[in-house]
Amino acid sequence: MQTQKSFDEFKNEPFTDFSKADEAEAMKAAIEQVRSELGRDYPIIINGEKIDLETKFESINPANKTELVGRFSDADSDESLTEKAIDAAAEAFKMWRSVSPEERAEYLFKVAAIIRERKHYYSAWMIFETGKTWGEADGDTAEAIDFCEFYGREMLRWAGRQPITKLEGEDNRFEYVPLGVGAIIPPWNFPLAIMAGMTLAAVVTGNTTVLKPSPDAPTIAYKFMEILDEIGLPKGVVNFVAGSGTKVGEMLVQSPKIRFVSFTGSKNVGLHIYETAAKTPKGQNWMKRVVAEMGGKDAIIVDSEADLESAAQGVVSAAFGFQGQKCSACSRLIVDEKVHADLMAKVVELTKQLKVGLPTEADTNMTAVINQKSFDNALNYIKIGRDEGGEILTGGSGDDANGFYIEPTIIDNVQPQATIEQEEIFAPVLAVIKARDFDHALEIANDTQYGLTGAVYSANEEKLEQARDEFHVGNLYLNRKCTGALVGAHPFGGFNMSGTDSKAGGREYLLQFMQGKLVSKKVAANKRDDSEAVGSAKDTTAKAF
Ligand code: NAD
Numbered sequence: 001m002q003t004q005k006s007f008d009e010f011k012n013e014p015f016t017d018f019s020k021a022d023e024a025e026a027m028k029a030a031i032e033q034v035r036s037e038l039g040r041d042y043p044i045i046i047n048g049e050k051i052d053l054e055t056k057f058e059s060i061n062p063a064n065k066t067e068l069v070g071r072f073s074d075a076d077s078d079e080s081l082t083e084k085a086i087d088a089a090a091e092a093f094k095m096w097r098s099v100s101p102e103e104r105a106e107y108l109f110k111v112a113a114i115i116r117e118r119k120h121y122y123s124a125w126m127i128f129e130t131g132k133t134w135g136e137a138d139g140d141t142a143e144a145i146d147f148c149e150f151y152g153r154e155m156l157r158w159a160g161r162q163p164i165t166k167l168e169g170e171d172n173r174f175e176y177v178p179l180g181v182g183a184i185i186p187p188w189n190f191p192l193a194i195m196a197g198m199t200l201a202a203v204v205t206g207n208t209t210v211l212k213p214s215p216d217a218p219t220i221a222y223k224f225m226e227i228l229d230e231i232g233l234p235k236g237v238v239n240f241v242a243g244s245g246t247k248v249g250e251m252l253v254q255s256p257k258i259r260f261v262s263f264t265g266s267k268n269v270g271l272h273i274y275e276t277a278a279k280t281p282k283g284q285n286w287m288k289r290v291v292a293e294m295g296g297k298d299a300i301i302v303d304s305e306a307d308l309e310s311a312a313q314g315v316v317s318a319a320f321g322f323q324g325q326k327c328s329a330c331s332r333l334i335v336d337e338k339v340h341a342d343l344m345a346k347v348v349e350l351t352k353q354l355k356v357g358l359p360t361e362a363d364t365n366m367t368a369v370i371n372q373k374s375f376d377n378a379l380n381y382i383k384i385g386r387d388e389g390g391e392i393l394t395g396g397s398g399d400d401a402n403g404f405y406i407e408p409t410i411i412d413n414v415q416p417q418a419t420i421e422q423e424e425i426f427a428p429v430l431a432v433i434k435a436r437d438f439d440h441a442l443e444i445a446n447d448t449q450y451g452l453t454g455a456v457y458s459a460n461e462e463k464l465e466q467a468r469d470e471f472h473v474g475n476l477y478l479n480r481k482c483t484g485a486l487v488g489a490h491p492f493g494g495f496n497m498s499g500t501d502s503k504a505g506g507r508e509y510l511l512q513f514m515q516g517k518l519v520s521k522k523v524a525a526n527k528r529d530d531s532e533a534v535g536s537a538k539d540t541t542a543k544a545f
Contacts, residue, residue: 030120047088048235075243092236101159105152112148146487147197176514178206180259183252191217256284296452299332303458311457312346314481368403375404378427451495455482
């Protein structure tokens with residue numbers, strides 16, 4: 001097992017080149033390995049103890065819905081277990097908070113090394129559990145490695161001596177200390193990268209956690225727990241409680257023993273958590289911190305002066321990659337009416353070339369959406385899009401006989417403010433809106449509750465600069481697609497109803513899991529006399545806090 005030295009400069013993990021025969025063979029072997037492990041039972045884990053419960057819920061393969069991926073002990077069935085998990089984390093915090101940052105970071109480097117070594121194995125779990133194609137699963141695995149390597153290094157940086165103004169006669173030091181017990185509530189769509197990134201950011205900063213995985217992707221989260229066990233992370237630092245958001249999740253957010261909530265998911269759940277966590281129940285001695293990364297209604301603007309070939313490729317990849325189930329996915333294409341016909345011909349042609357099929361097959365471009373609810377929701381939005389005057393250019397229907405397959409769907413002539421132009425669908429449904437000119441395109445793009453990602457294609461530098469100033473999103477991309485953020489290079493997080501702009505994979509991210517502590521020590525050389533009357537002309541501290 002090769003761990004990268006902590007002082008190496010961070011570099012993004014390269015993606016796998018599956019055109020190489022040996023890599024393709026390795027992935028096929030991993031898929032068969034995982035296939036042979038499907039359908040097992042998984043316990044919850046509290047303070048390292050595996051607890052098997054009678055009541056279970058199932059995680060299935062969305063692309064082949066009769067295939068059982070795993071059966072999970074359901075912590076919804078016994079409320080005392082969530083309480084027990086929080087207590088275990090609180091107990092472990094007493095020890096973990098004083099483990100050195102260097103040692104904590106070393107655990108993350110070890111996690112990275114294990115994932116790197118068995119990357120296809122973890123990718124294969126996501127292929128079965130969440131309908132990721134090979135490339136999408138590989139990207140998720142690479143990002144998980146990146147989060148470990150990046151946050152490990154970041155912790156070392158924050159643990160160093162922090163710059164502070166020198167004052168004669170005092171030894172002043174500013175350091176960051178952990179918060180306490182955190183609830184980690186991830187989504188299913190980056191079930192390894194986001195789940196591991198959220199958990200390990202909290203852990204490396206000295207906190208302990210209760211991880212409630214998404215009920216749609218608990219198996220890959222359990223595999224992550226196995227890694228933590230393998231590297232010897234002390235028991236109780238991460239407790240694993242599988243259950244629903246409305247029971248286990250709700251209990252975690254409400255608990256007075258929880259110091260912070262790290263959430264990634266939909267806008268409505270995020271807002272509910274934000275509000276709930278603001279309450280200060282009896283016995284809670286703090287205001288909970290909430291890190292909430294939420295949805296998007298991300299737009300790509302294609303200007304009249306754009307390279308249409310490259311724009312079309314970017315749009316199709318960002319709209320239909322992982323079936324449009326990325327928070328950064330392009331769900332609105334805003335195109336200058338002068339190039340609308342030419343661009344749409346290219347976009348439609350590329351979309352028709354997409355191969356929809358099983359995610360286990362190497363050449364599949366698109367597969368099923370995550371579950372029945374998502375399938376029904378997508379079809380409902382397609383109907384609304386039609387009813388509100390949209391014109392279907394491709395797709396428009398779905399088939400849930402074997403899995404939850406929605407055709408890649410493009411709806412043209414959508415009006416600004418139409419339902420499908422405003423609400424996140426989280427499926428392969430692209431709304432196309434015509435703009436009179438570039439100003440109008442920006443106006444349409446910004447006219448949303450959200451502000452996560454956006455992209456502009458134009459050969460005109462002035463327009464790109466205008467977008468830099470005026471396009472109000474957390475992640476803006478110029479002449480490239482709006483998906484595919486890389487840790488370190490593209491700190492990720494949105495404005496407005498897209499969340500608290502936490503910038504995952506960025507240099508401020510870890511600060512959200514720590515609080516600053518200033519210790520000021522009077523030293524012998526201190527010339528200032530504490531006996532000076534407070535407020536006197538000589539009392540230099542009188543006008544400060
Ligand atoms: P979701 O909101 O349905 O669920 C997210 C998590 O919250 C799950 O673990 C769920 O069980 C839990 N949950 C649900 N109700 C809860 C409650 N009342 N209290 C506590 N926890 C609760 O979202 P999802 O379907 O898992 O993920 C898709 C959404 O996530 C999309 O909206 C997408 O845009 C967003 N997302 C955002 C980012 C980002 O970085 N901004 C990244 C990935 C996904």
